[in-house]
Amino acid sequence: DRRVLMHVGPVEIELDVLLAGVRENVGFTSKEFVHAMSSALKGLRKVMGTPHYQPFIIPGGGTSAMESVTSLLKKGEKVLVVSNGVFGDRWINxxxxxxxxVDSLKAGAGDYVKPERVEQAVKSNQYTAVTLTHVETSTGVREPIKEVVERIRDNVELVVVDGVASVAGEETRAEEWKVDVILTASQKALGCPPGAGLLAISPDALSRISEESLSGYYLHLGNWLNVMRALEEGKASYFATLPVHLILMLARAFALVEEEGLENRIKRHEMVAEAIRRGVEAMGLEIVARDPSSYSNTVTGVKLSKVPASDVLNAMADAGIELAPGVHPDLANKYIRIGHMGWITPNDAIATVATLERTLNSLGESVKVGEGVRATQEYLSSRL
Ligand code: PMP
Known part of the structure; x- marks a missing residue:
């Protein structure tokens, strides 16, 4: 049965991207693979806004990219984790x-740690690194990265941003904002299958990689550095096997981002997100993110008042739309997440809102059937 995936990742994959991976295998020294890596690494520089940083594409996903950041740390150094939910907490783990x-600053479910709190903590301590989560996927809350970095830049050596739920869907001008490390995963707003972690690292941060770095062997970025440099220049190189077919698809995805234009892509995400939020609120539901300025382009958490989230997800899947469960422990089974990243369109917003109000109504949640679609439609009509 056909189903639209409105998930927080993995997300829908554009047919063109899928087809780029439908071919015989190629070796890691083949010109096809080397060319795909070279263009994907170049594409990554553009999408992350990091023309002068070192791009990396490594096996794994968001978590391997996060853990590889230990390549930049030495024994005994102090780290501040700014956590707005489950994925912020992952840094602590x-x-x-x-x-x-490790010290941490935390916000309640739906909230975010305010920039002045981060500034205060960084000024009254000596941290080597601060980690921030651009969009906290467990709640859909966006942290104002640019403002936070402006406040802390002079007092900390490394600013690390988890952009797993933001890169290619939100503005991420990492170099301009003076972020040292930005990272993402292939299965999010880049709209590819899971399997790769992607990072861009500033020259200063890169110079911290040494034999004393804390990471283990596989995720030691020193082992990957020369491989990435060679591949970007079009020369074959090997440290450990990369996911060949995924790289072929990633190269195609970056080409499509270029074709669409990054600004247009971000605008499309912003428009679809707003269309969904208008529909959700008009049907009478509440959004998990508290402060509208923190609404993200990529994930919307929606609170339920009567029906358990698991029932809603099952009924939605039966009706042809797959959404994601809420994973924040403070709101267990009390909210659902709508993912809107990658190749999503205004029509996906209409289908999602229409199916949601129909489904919730049949399950006994009090919603105003028709009002959601009307609001989404009116908003889209004003934008398109
Ligand atoms: N950080 C964020 C913000 C995420 O959304 C996720 C995945 N949901 C991760 C990290 C972990 O990524 P992965 O599951 O690819 O390891």
Missing amino acids: IFKRYPVQ
């Missing part, structure tokens, strides 16, 4: 496995 000191 990673750093606990390494000999570093």
Whole structure:
């Protein structure tokens, strides 16, 4: 049965991107693979807004990219984790496995740690690194990265941003904003299958990679650095096997981003997100993110008042739209997440809102059937 995937990742894959991976295998020294890596690495520089940073594409996903950041740390250094939810907390769980000191600042579900709190903590401590999550996928809340970095830049060596749920769907001008490390995963707003973590690292941060770096072997970015440099220049190189077919698809996805134009792509995400939020609110539901300025282009958490989230997700899937469960422990089974990233269109917004109000109504949640679609439609009509 046909189903539209309005998920927080993995997301829908454009047919063109899928087809780029439908071919015989090629070797890691083949011109096809080397060319695909070279163009994907170049594309990554553009999408992350990091023309002078070192791009990396490594196996794994968001988490391997996050853990590889331990390549930039040494024993005993102090790290501040700014966490707005489950994925912010993931940094704490990673750093606990390494000999570093970890402090954290946390926000309640739906909220975000305000820039002045981060500034205060950084000024009254000596942190080597601060980690931030651009869009916290568990709640759909966006942290104002540019403002936070302006406040802390002079007092911390490394600013690390998890852009897993933002890169290619939100503005991420990492170099202009003076972020040292920005990372993402292939299965999010780049709209590819899962399997790769992608990073861009500033020259200063890169110079911290050494034999004393804390990372293990596989995720030691020192092992990947020369491979990435060679491949970007069109020369074959090997440290460990990369996911060949995924790289072929990633190269195609970056080409499509270029064709669409990054600004247009971000505008499309912003428009579809707003269309969905208008529909959700007009049918009488509440959005998890508290402050409208923190609404993200990529994920919307929607609170439910009566029906358990699991029932809604099952009924929605039966009706042809797959959404994501809420994963924040403070709101267990009380909210659902609509993912709107990658190749999503205004028609997806209409279909999602229409199916949601019909489904919730049949399950007994009090919604105003028709009002959601009307609001989404009116908004889209004003934009298109
Ligand atoms: N950070 C964020 C913000 C995420 O949304 C995710 C995945 N949902 C991750 C990290 C982890 O990525 P992965 O599942 O690809 O390891």
